[in-house]
Amino acid sequence: MNRRDFVQWVLTVGSAALVQRQIPSGSNELPRRPFGRTNEEVTMLGLGGWHIGRMNERDAQATIEAAMEGGVRFYDSAESYQRGRSERYLGRFLVPQWRDQIYLMSKTTATTARGAREHLEDTLRRFNTEQMDLWQMHAITSPQDVDRRIEAGVLDVMEQALTEGKTRHIGFTGHTDPAAHRHLLEQTDIFHAVQCPVNVADLSYKSFVRTVVPKVVERNMGMIAMKTLANGGFFGGSTHGQHGNRPRVVPNHLSIQEALHFVWSLPVSVIVTGPDNVEQLREKIALARAFTGMSESDRNDLVARIADMAGRGVEFYKA
Helix, strand or coil: CCHHHHHHHHHHHHHHCCCCECCCCCCCCCCEEECHHHCCEEECEEECHHHHHCCCHHHHHHHHHHHHHCCCCEECCCCCHHHHHHHHHHHHHCHHHHHHHCEEEEEECCCCHHHHHHHHHHHHHHHCCCCEEEEEECCCCCHHHHHHHHHCCHHHHHHHHHHCCCEEEEEEECCCCHHHHHHHHHHCCCCCEEEEECCCHHHHCCCHHHHCHHHHHHCCCEEEEECCCHHHHHHCCCCCCCCCCCCCCCCCCCCHHHHHHHHHCCCCCEEEECCCCHHHHHHHHHHHHHCCCCCHHHHHHHHHHHHHHCCCCCCCCCC
């Protein structure tokens, strides 16, 4: 990582780091951050739906209840997660009791207008609600993929969903190539939020942080950080959500606290975390409550520690 480039990035974007609103005494909610131009504030930690969907019912319910108890109010899912099981769990164990307290989000992988419409209706049915808070075009992979979805009418359906009141906000996600995000942002300004990888390794290889986050901040969009531990890549993994035998970023070079506090020190609205169990979730909640900031020099040090490890060996999901 070229230190001069990183410092310039800090000067350009770091000054826009989001200011947290502390929760009044007596509330168990986590601190909230602005969510772009939506005029919403979201908790700094959110619960990832893919991990919830692969749990059995008992563990999913326990994790959702632990998230609410711990002050998490942002909930992520997607129609593609376990063929809708993640959405069904949220619709069963979360929405009936806490719908008015949470920010509820899902995503569509559709590449056609018809598919997007079907996904929208199925998601709302599984969520057991008439309206979600955020609906996102999911997992864009390249500029060509973006163009195909636009031509197929996917964005038209998303705008219709806004007009019909079936979602309050719309956004898009992707983890493969920041060029896809940049291309979509050049094509339209209809979106309220962006979701992409944000972690210490990202700064040194095909960086979303350096090339996408500044554009998101400039447009005053909600910034959702995912893969803050590289989807298991920081633990030697090379497949989705798994640990493995590759060289480990955590704990050999960084602590989990350092990795997460690095991300919270950047202009992100919320980190979406995917816990394997309740204990991991509670650890992340405690780290959120302990966050007080991170200096530029400390960020530089963390980036330098693992610059030689960056690349697809750690962020295996990138192109």
